[in-house]
Amino acid sequence: MATYKKRGYKPKATKKNDEVEDNFNEEESTTAEVFNNLDEGANKTEEWVAGNQKPILIAIGVVVVAALAYLGYSRFVEQPKEFEAADEIAQSQIYFENALDATNKDQDSLFNLALNGGNGKYGLLKVIDNYGGTSSGNLAHYYAGVAYLNIGKYKEAIDQLEDFKSDDEILAPLAKGAIGDAFMQLNQPEEALGYYEKAASMRKNKFTTPKFLMKAAITAIQLKKGADAEKHLSKIEEEYSDSPEAENVPVYLGQAQGLQ
Known part of the structure; x- marks a missing residue:
C-alpha cells in the first residue's frame, strides 16, 4: 500500500541536519573573517606604503x-x-x-x-x-x-x-716552480723541494708535471730523502713515460734507492 505525504507536511529536522547547518554557518563565518583580515592587512600595507613612500623611493x-x-x-x-x-x-x-x-x-x-x-x-x-x-x-x-x-x-x-x-694550466705551476728555483739558488733546498712538489701537484699535464716531479726528485736526493725521490721518479715512470724526463728516471732511481 502506497504511502503519501500530507499536504503542508514538513520533515522533522534531524540532529545530523542541524550539525551540517551549524558547520556550514561556522565555515561561512570563518571565511568572512579571513577576508576581513586580508582586507585589513591590505589596508595596513597600503597605509604603510603611503606613509613611507619617501624612504622607499630613496632606497x-x-x-x-x-x-x-x-x-x-x-x-x-x-x-x-x-x-x-x-x-x-x-x-x-x-x-x-x-x-x-x-x-x-x-x-x-x-x-x-x-x-x-x-x-x-x-x-x-x-x-x-x-x-x-x-x-x-x-x-x-x-x-x-x-x-x-x-x-x-x-x-x-x-x-x-x-x-x-693565476689558474692557468701552465703559468700557475711554472710560477710556483720558479720560486723553487730561486730557493735553490739561495741554497735553501728544503724550501725548494716544497715548491717543486706544489708545482707538480697543482696541475696534471705532460709539460709541467713531469718537469717539477724530476726537480723534486733531484732535490730530494740532494737532501738524502731517498723514499721521496723514488716516489716522484716512479710517478714519472708510470704516468709520464713519454716525457723527456722519463729518459733520466733509471739514473736517478738508482741513486734514490741507494739512499734507503
Whole structure:
C-alpha cells in the first residue's frame, strides 16, 4: 500500500541536519573573517606604503644608482685601465721574450729593460705600481719574477712570483716552480723541494708535471730523502713515460734507492 505525504507536511529536522547547518554557518563565518583580515592587512600595507613612500623611493634609488655606478665604473674606469695596462706592458713583453732568446751577454740588459722600461713605455715594475688591479698588472708580477730570477736577484724574484695569481694550466705551476728555483739558488733546498712538489701537484699535464716531479726528485736526493725521490721518479715512470724526463728516471732511481 502506497504511502503519501500530507499536504503542508514538513520533515522533522534531524540532529545530523542541524550539525551540517551549524558547520556550514561556522565555515561561512570563518571565511568572512579571513577576508576581513586580508582586507585589513591590505589596508595596513597600503597605509604603510603611503606613509613611507619617501624612504622607499630613496632606497630604490640607492640600489639603482649603485648598479649604474658599478656598470659605469666597469665600462668607463676598469676597461680603459685594462687597455692602458695592456698597451704599457707590450714593450716589456717584447724585451722579456728577446731576453729569453738572447745570448748571456745581452740577457741581463734586456731583462733590465723589461723591468725598468724603454722606448717611452713603462717597465714591468711601473706597470705593477700603476695598474696593479688589472690582468696585465698581475701578469707583470710573473714576468718580473722570472726576469729577476735570470739576473740573479732571487729574493726579489720570490716576492714577485708570490704576488702572481693565476689558474692557468701552465703559468700557475711554472710560477710556483720558479720560486723553487730561486730557493735553490739561495741554497735553501728544503724550501725548494716544497715548491717543486706544489708545482707538480697543482696541475696534471705532460709539460709541467713531469718537469717539477724530476726537480723534486733531484732535490730530494740532494737532501738524502731517498723514499721521496723514488716516489716522484716512479710517478714519472708510470704516468709520464713519454716525457723527456722519463729518459733520466733509471739514473736517478738508482741513486734514490741507494739512499734507503
